[in-house]
Structures are given as C-alpha cells and as structure tokens.
Amino acid sequence: MTPDQLSSTIVHALTALSDAGTITLPDGVPTQVTVERPKVKEHGDYATNIALQLGKKAGMNPREFAQLLADQLATAEGVASAEIAGPGFLNIRVAAGAQGALAPQIVAAGASYGTSELYAGQKVNLEFVSANPTGPIHIGGVRWAAVGDSLGRILSAVGADVTREYYFNDHGVQIDRFARSLLADARGEDAPEDGYGGQYISDIAATVVAKVPGAAELPDDEALETFRSVGVDLMFAEIKASLHDFGVDFDVYFHENDLHESGAVDRAIARLDELGVMYDKDDARWLKTSEFGDDKDRVVIKSDGEPAYISGDLAYYLDKRERGFDRCLIMLGADHHGYVSRMMAMCAAFGDTPKVNLELLIGQMVNLVRDGQPLRMSKRAGTVITLEDLVDLIGVDASRYALARYSMDSTIDLDLDLWASQTSDNPVFYVQYAHARLSSILRNAGDLGVTIDESTFDPSLLVVEQEGALLRSLADYPKVVARAAELREPHRVARYLEDTASAFHTFYSVAHVLPKGDEEPSELHRARLMLVAATRQVIANGLDLLGVTAPERM
Structure with missing residues (x-):
C-alpha cells in the first residue's frame, strides 16, 4: 500500500462517517489526506494529523474525531491498526498483505513505476549550462549539466512536455576576445591581456589554420572574422560532443546572435510599448521594472541607439513564450544572483506571473579536493577544471551522481578520492552495487529454477520488520519523484536511492x-524474490532519472 493508496483509504473512511451523519464537515470531505512516515518507526508505518485539521471544523475535540476515524479505519481493507497519539x-x-501487494505492482509497472500526470499538459522550457562558447565547459557548468538533465528527466516523469535548451552567448565582447586570442596564437604572439589562454586555444587555432590555410596571414579584420566564425563553430562542436559523452543532449541550441539579427529585440520592445511599460528619458528607452519589484528601472536602448544587455533577455523570454511554453526554467550560477529581481520584473512587465511562467534556479560553486588539497588547474584549459577533467578523474556515473546529489543552493566540496573509490563509502558505488547484487540474486534464482509469479504470490508472507521497511521505502518512490519535480530538487532522488539501498542491504x-x-x-x-x-x-528507475547506469554486475 502506497501513501497515496492509504490517503484514499482515509478519505473513504471520512466519507463513510460523513454519509452516516457521524461527523459534519462544513467544507466537505477533503479529496486527499497527507500521510507521512513517523520519525519513530515503533509508532507505526504511517501517521496523519487529519484529525487535528478537521476536528474543530466538525465541532469536536480532535482526539474524539481521531477515535471515530480510527474505529472506521479498523474495518478498512489493508489497515492493521490505527492508534491515537498526543x-x-x-x-x-x-x-x-496490503503492504506486500505493492511488490508485484511495481514489477508489472516496470519503468513506469513512479511516473505520474502531475504536470500533464504543461510545456516546460528548461534552459541550462548555456556556457559562453569561448572555452571548454568548466566545473560550474558541469554541475548544471548533471542537475539540469536530471531535472528534465524528473519533470518528464511527472507528465511535463520538456524541451531542453542551450543558449549560446555568441554576441558580444567575449566572442571578440576569443577570436583575438585564436589569431594571436596562430601568429605566435602573446595572448591579449583580456584574452583566453590554455592548450585548447592553441588546438583550435591550429585547426582553423588547417581548415583555412593562410588564415593567420590575412589582413587583420579579415583574419579576425575568419578565426571568429570558424573558431566559434569548432568550440560549439566540442561543447556539444563533451555534453553528449556526458549523457546530456539538448533539443534546441539557441544562438543569442539570432535575436539581434532576426528583429526579435524590436518585437519585444514593441510588445512592451503596447503594454505601456516603456518610456523615454535622456535619449534612451527605459523599461518600468521598478513597478514590478526591481530596485530601479532598466535601460533597454542606450542613448547611442545600441541595445542594452537586458534587451536580449526581453527578446529571448518573449520568444520562448511565443513558442508556447507555459513554464520557462533557467538555471544560473551564483554570480547571477543579482539578475533575479530584474528578470522577474521583466516577466511581470509582459503580463506574466513570476515564479510560474518564469523560474530562475541559482546554483552554488563546486570545489574539487584530492589528497586533502583543492584541485584548481586543468591540463588543457589552464585555469579552470573542465568537464573532461572531472570525467577523467572519477568517470561519468560518479560525476553525474555526485553533482546531482546535493541541493543546488549549497556549495559542494567533492572529494575525488572518495568518488573514485569502489567502497560503500562512495554513494554512487553503494547504490549501483545494490542494483548489481539484486540482479545477481535474480540470476541465481533463474539458475535454481525459482521464478516469481504474481498469480501464486502471497504478500501476507512478508511479515519480517526488514521486509516491511523495504516495502515502505519502495512505496515512497512516487512521492519522492513528485516532490523532486515540484521543488526542482533532483538530489531528493539520489538520497532516496541511498536510503533504499540501505533498506535492501539490511533486509x-x-x-x-x-x-x-x-x-x-x-x-x-x-x-521474497518478488520483493527483490x-x-x-525501483533502483533502476531512480538511477535513470539521474542519468546514471544501473549495472547488472560489478
């Protein structure tokens, strides 16, 4: 029996009491009742405070109300007892029997167990990573790759129509710096003072020269444009390949430059003009963001006629909404915290609802530690640890699991020695080993001719406390997935898997x-084999939501 099934049982009990006139609820019987695992396992399998919520409304002492409900539940199928506390x-x-009946239901459901229609009909645009195309993806971007892809999987599991989108910042000064760095390297000159360094610059510069012989000898403007166009394409391709190898693919790669070349910025400003939230001052065009919670109004078109940075944000957001997305989720690094108020004001200025139509998820830094010391330098990128560095050190599975395992708003200190180890102290090894061990049991059962058959399965035989604890953990899985989706917290799935693996090992x-x-x-x-x-x-389903493999053997 899952928490949702028990909730329905309690609702039915309340309905029976109401229909009999035993209780009177002015607002009617609730359609759902919250049930939770008690903190002290000796108190029972589940607990609810519904009597405290409804007792006074029914004109009764909560304990009196609880007693009536307990008596009614005592006759309900699947309930062994209901006791009043406090x-x-x-x-x-x-x-x-009711608890054990869940096992064959899970086996029959297979990969669909834990899925729901919570977000059915909702189109979600999930934008994450979106690193500047001027170098390999650094460790902060790798965190978003792991968390973002996992969140996309979780949102899809609860019925959302998810589009993963990568926003290429290919318009602005960082691209100029990148092109100048490539050209300088190709000409054997020192990197510009504000340029980029690292072996990857030399690699890309050499590839540009191989593709366009004589590119470095062209006149400066022509050479710079060649290294810009070819170099950025090469960097894009490398970023995409790295992400693909990490198990992360995007449905849409959106180029910032397209917003400025397609007239999208002008369309966004025209829309805001129609809504009456733009005005002119000091030869510039302003958006009344202060009326929507921002600390000040924002310049959209500068006095020289050039678009300000926020103009791209306006155009991009409107473009997403015009593509039919109900929810636009954007994952940003900690250095973007100051953008939240202006972005939410922008959303409201378009007549939308902040934190519904637009959500910003802010993530914190990742620090890597090896041999007790911080790891800061990359062999290839020079100054930052990259996706490839992390994968080389601990592998794809450990990298994805480790980065998705923690709340996004917490800084992570990843102990590389721990995450590379094959011991139970390593969380991903612990969970994957549980799956491998479960697979081994089922293989051995097949060798012995022992099979599982729902038609002959007797759930009432699973009476050992450790069996009940494992079944209750399995019953929690759909609720964990739903909460992870609602709160945008993939780490809940990882922590759940560790708890379930522990419950299995104890069983x-x-x-x-x-x-x-x-x-x-x-x-x-x-x-017991059915329970296995x-x-x-369940463990395979949970690992899949994190984009981590579920090995049959280890």
Whole structure:
C-alpha cells in the first residue's frame, strides 16, 4: 500500500462517517489526506494529523474525531491498526498483505513505476549550462549539466512536455576576445591581456589554420572574422560532443546572435510599448521594472541607439513564450544572483506571473579536493577544471551522481578520492552495487529454477520488520519523484536511492531469499524474490532519472 493508496483509504473512511451523519464537515470531505512516515518507526508505518485539521471544523475535540476515524479505519481493507497519539495524531499500521501487494505492482509497472500526470499538459522550457562558447565547459557548468538533465528527466516523469535548451552567448565582447586570442596564437604572439589562454586555444587555432590555410596571414579584420566564425563553430562542436559523452543532449541550441539579427529585440520592445511599460528619458528607452519589484528601472536602448544587455533577455523570454511554453526554467550560477529581481520584473512587465511562467534556479560553486588539497588547474584549459577533467578523474556515473546529489543552493566540496573509490563509502558505488547484487540474486534464482509469479504470490508472507521497511521505502518512490519535480530538487532522488539501498542491504542480511543446498523452493522464497525484483526495478528507475547506469554486475 502506497501513501497515496492509504490517503484514499482515509478519505473513504471520512466519507463513510460523513454519509452516516457521524461527523459534519462544513467544507466537505477533503479529496486527499497527507500521510507521512513517523520519525519513530515503533509508532507505526504511517501517521496523519487529519484529525487535528478537521476536528474543530466538525465541532469536536480532535482526539474524539481521531477515535471515530480510527474505529472506521479498523474495518478498512489493508489497515492493521490505527492508534491515537498526543492531541489527535493517528499512527497507522498497514496489514502485511496490503503492504506486500505493492511488490508485484511495481514489477508489472516496470519503468513506469513512479511516473505520474502531475504536470500533464504543461510545456516546460528548461534552459541550462548555456556556457559562453569561448572555452571548454568548466566545473560550474558541469554541475548544471548533471542537475539540469536530471531535472528534465524528473519533470518528464511527472507528465511535463520538456524541451531542453542551450543558449549560446555568441554576441558580444567575449566572442571578440576569443577570436583575438585564436589569431594571436596562430601568429605566435602573446595572448591579449583580456584574452583566453590554455592548450585548447592553441588546438583550435591550429585547426582553423588547417581548415583555412593562410588564415593567420590575412589582413587583420579579415583574419579576425575568419578565426571568429570558424573558431566559434569548432568550440560549439566540442561543447556539444563533451555534453553528449556526458549523457546530456539538448533539443534546441539557441544562438543569442539570432535575436539581434532576426528583429526579435524590436518585437519585444514593441510588445512592451503596447503594454505601456516603456518610456523615454535622456535619449534612451527605459523599461518600468521598478513597478514590478526591481530596485530601479532598466535601460533597454542606450542613448547611442545600441541595445542594452537586458534587451536580449526581453527578446529571448518573449520568444520562448511565443513558442508556447507555459513554464520557462533557467538555471544560473551564483554570480547571477543579482539578475533575479530584474528578470522577474521583466516577466511581470509582459503580463506574466513570476515564479510560474518564469523560474530562475541559482546554483552554488563546486570545489574539487584530492589528497586533502583543492584541485584548481586543468591540463588543457589552464585555469579552470573542465568537464573532461572531472570525467577523467572519477568517470561519468560518479560525476553525474555526485553533482546531482546535493541541493543546488549549497556549495559542494567533492572529494575525488572518495568518488573514485569502489567502497560503500562512495554513494554512487553503494547504490549501483545494490542494483548489481539484486540482479545477481535474480540470476541465481533463474539458475535454481525459482521464478516469481504474481498469480501464486502471497504478500501476507512478508511479515519480517526488514521486509516491511523495504516495502515502505519502495512505496515512497512516487512521492519522492513528485516532490523532486515540484521543488526542482533532483538530489531528493539520489538520497532516496541511498536510503533504499540501505533498506535492501539490511533486509538481505536477515532474510533467506533463495533455497540453500537441497532445500526445496517455498512460497516464502518466491515472495521474497518478488520483493527483490521490485527493489531492483525501483533502483533502476531512480538511477535513470539521474542519468546514471544501473549495472547488472560489478
């Protein structure tokens, strides 16, 4: 029995009491009741405070209300007991048969277990990474690659129509600096003072020369344009390839330069003009962002007629909304924290709802530690650790899991020695090992001729406490996925997997799953094997949401 199923059971009990006239609820019977795992496991399988919420509304003492509900639940299928605690809490124990019945349901559902229609019908534009195309993806961008892709998977799992989008900042001074750095390297000159360094600059410069022989000898303007166009394309291709190897692919690669060349900026300003939120002052065009929560108004078109930086944001946001996206989620680094108020004001200026139509997720820094010391230098990029550096050090699975395992608003100190180790101290190894062990049990069962069959499965045999704890953990999975989607927190899935792996290892240490020696397979063996199959499915599903493999053998 899942928490949602128990919630429905409680709703039915309340409905029965209301229909019988035993209780009177002015607002009617709620359609859903919150049930949670109690902090102290001895208190029961689940707990609810619904009597505290409804008791006074029904004109009753909450404990009196709780007693009526407990008596009604005592007759409900799947409920072993309901006990009152404190001022009116209900501690509920689920019957072994009802609890165990979840295992074959999970096996039958397969990869769809944990999915829902929570966000069905919603089109979500999820923009993440969006690194400047002037160098390899640095460690901060790698965090967004892992977290963003996982969030996209989670949102899809709850029914959203997700489009992953990468915004290439290919318009502005950073591209000029990149082109000048490439040209200087090709000519054997020192890098510009404000330019980029590292082996990758030399590699790309050499490739440009190989593609366009004599490019470095062209007149300055022509040479610079050649290194700009060819070099940026090469950098784009390298970024895409690196992300693909990391298991991250995008549906849309949007170029900032297109906004300025397509007239999108002018269209956005015209729309804001129609809405009456633009004005002229000091030969410039301003947006009334202060009326929508920003600390001041923002210049959109400067006095020299050139568009200000926010003009691109305006055009890009409107473009997304015109493409039909209900929600626009943008992941940004900690250095963008100051942009939140102006971006939300921009959203409101278009007549939209901040934090609904537009959400900004701010992430913190990642520090790498090896041998107890900070790791700062890249062999190739020179000054920053890149995606390739991290993968070389600990692999794709460990990198993705480690970066998605922590709340986005917390700084991470990744111990590379730990994440490269093959021990239970390494969280990703611990979870993957559980999956491999579960797979091994099922393979051995097949060798012994022991199979699982829902038609002969007896859930009432799963009465050992460790079996119940594992079943309750499996029952929590859909709720964990839903909360991870609602709160935009993929780390909830990772932490859940570790807890479930722990529950499995504890179960396996006390439960005799397969027959030994000449022992004949029993219905208990088959029941436990069904639980093993269900556990493997849940761990595989959770790892998939994180973009991490679920190995059959380790």
